[in-house]
Amino acid sequence: MTESLLPEGIHTVEMIFADVFGILRGKKVPAAQWARAQHEGSHIPGAPLYWGVRCECPDESPAGGMDEGYPDMVIMPVPETLRTVPWRPGIAQVWCEIEDEHGNPSPLCPRNALKDVLREFEVDGIDAKIALEMEFYLLDRETFQPLMSNMNTYGVYDSSPYDAVLTDMMKNLVDYGLPVEAGMQEYGTGQMEITLRYDSALRAADDAILMRSAVKELAAKHGLVATYMAKPFDNESGSGLHVHQSLWKDGKNLFDAADGPSEYAMHYLGGLQKRIGEFSLLGSWSVNDYKRRQDFTLSPTTDSWGGDNRTVAIRMIEAHGSYRFEQRDACSTSNLYLTVAGQLAAGIDGVRNAVDPAPRCELNAYTDPTAKRLPRTVLEGIAALEGSDLARKVFKPLLVDTYVDTVRREYDAIMQPVSEIERARYIGAV
Known part of the structure; x- marks a missing residue:
């Protein structure tokens, strides 16, 4: 892998990826650790690929849960995607590939699916x-x-x-x-x-x-x-x-x-x-x-x-x-x-x-x-x-099953609570 040097003045690199909802997540790495991070990547729990929209980790899902201890995935920088963030001086961002612990592309990663x-x-x-x-x-x-x-x-x-x-x-x-x-x-x-x-x-x-x-x-x-x-x-x-x-x-x-x-x-x-x-x-x-x-x-x-x-x-x-x-x-x-x-x-x-x-x-x-x-x-x-x-x-079948499970949990989170619309419409009428 070709090592990428940081532009002058960069003190922090954000190693970013998209979660199951396409929301940016990642880790901040000091500039002094950038050379190491390019070669080793960084470990992070795999939950962002199957958690809720407010980051709620499920007790269980097809991809894992509490019983499995939310096992890690690895985010590996793609150095050629490095860019500076103009409205936050000193910050650069880099896209990361998502891999499992063996270095294989994660079957749950939407970017890998594309x-x-x-x-x-x-x-x-x-x-x-x-x-x-x-x-x-x-x-x-x-x-x-x-x-x-x-x-x-x-x-x-x-x-x-x-x-x-x-x-x-x-x-x-x-x-x-x-x-x-x-x-x-x-x-x-x-x-x-x-x-x-x-x-x-x-x-x-x-x-x-x-x-x-x-x-x-x-x-x-x-x-x-x-x-x-x-x-x-x-x-x-x-x-x-x-x-x-x-x-x-x-x-x-x-x-x-x-x-x-x-x-x-x-x-x-x-x-x-x-x-x-x-x-x-x-x-x-x-x-x-x-x-x-x-x-x-x-x-x-x-x-x-x-x-x-x-x-x-x-x-x-x-x-x-x-x-x-x-x-x-x-x-x-x-x-x-x-x-x-x-x-x-x-x-x-x-x-x-x-x-x-x-x-x-x-x-x-x-x-x-x-x-x-x-x-x-x-x-x-x-x-x-x-x-x-x-x-x-x-x-990947695991991606389909996990995505559906995640969507079902979001559906339940919205549908289970009694809404004010229901109260206003039904109390006094039925």
Whole structure:
């Protein structure tokens, strides 16, 4: 392994990885220990790959628990990913591979799962290009409410702090080394979106996870809370994840043909459509995620596809004679590695099995009687994933079982307590 030297002025390196929910975790290493850490890595409990969203370690799960003593995993730096953090002088970050105690890739690591899928593309010399669009809200940190009472969608200036905060975020993200394309106020009061340029799938997922974490940090510096929660308000737009994807070989987009989208593209689309319900849980894991999935809200509720149509689940986008697909059903809260891995695996499975898509939706997908409904609850999503033959071919069975177990525990944590909505609705009426 080539040893990486630290830039001048760096006193601490954060060895980072993404947990089961795609949230950045890691260890801080003094600069004096960096040379050793590059070669030896660092031991850390394996629980972040199966704990709850608030870091609750389960008594038991398919991957381990109290009886096993939460055994270690090893995080090994990938030195070429080292970068400085401009808003925290003296700090650098480096991505880590997750291994077991024998030096093998961890079967529970979502990043490893995406790498496994990408190896199948690499065998055929294909570069899967991805762009990830994620919406989020900027809220007051005391009230968790927007800073103003009106939407300013695509507004470039308003009297609230949003303009200055968004501009500062974008500047810092560029200095952080992320390929920022644009930032905007979105279709919700206090809702924002910052987009990154497309890249090879692993790099694009890494960058998007870094951006999601950085946005939260930078919001806090401005005294705000950034949340990627899918549906923070009943009467406001939900926050979605849109995955743009195209496949390239020898400098050519495999989705393009002389007279329109290629046969390859249509079979890829057929795979995306066939598996979108089965893989719903990878992009929408919480009770709140499924509250975003409502008719007539620009969040897809069916497996429909179309062109420049924001009611469908999968858009075929044409620009200057080149084609890509945008899958729109996932939420901004998702583990981006698993979401991307599932969609790429679904698409290439469609190519290999010559799957044809259903007829194109030309009007309103919410009223299309031929479209299949997507799962509308966590339990439906679990059943669909567990019933998927492709899921256990693409992902390690232990990963599928552990992910489902983790999602079930989150579901129970939300569903078991009696809510104030229930009390207000039923006391005095029944």
